[in-house]
Amino acid sequence: MTDVSRIREHMEVIGADGVHVGTVDRVEGDHIKLTRKDSGEGSHKGHHHTVPLALVADIEGDRVRLSANADVAVTFEQEADRSA
Structure with a gap:
């Protein structure tokens, strides 16, 4: 299992296919x-x-x-609370 505590702000998030999914703002709970x-x-x-x-x-x-490939990974995305 990957040590997710190594995830830091501004890291690029890519799919298994190398396609850009997003940029880390922060880790919150299990997301x-x-x-x-x-x-x-x-x-x-x-x-x-x-x-x-x-x-x-x-x-x-x-x-x-x-x-997951980027096109599949985005289907797992959830919209976060607007107040955050």
């Missing part, structure tokens, strides 16, 4: 909270999203690699 700049378009723009830590496959330098 990685992504920065708002990676929040998508439309009604999702400007909101934080989170990715479950269970998807973390490895930490490679300043990148967090997920076990």
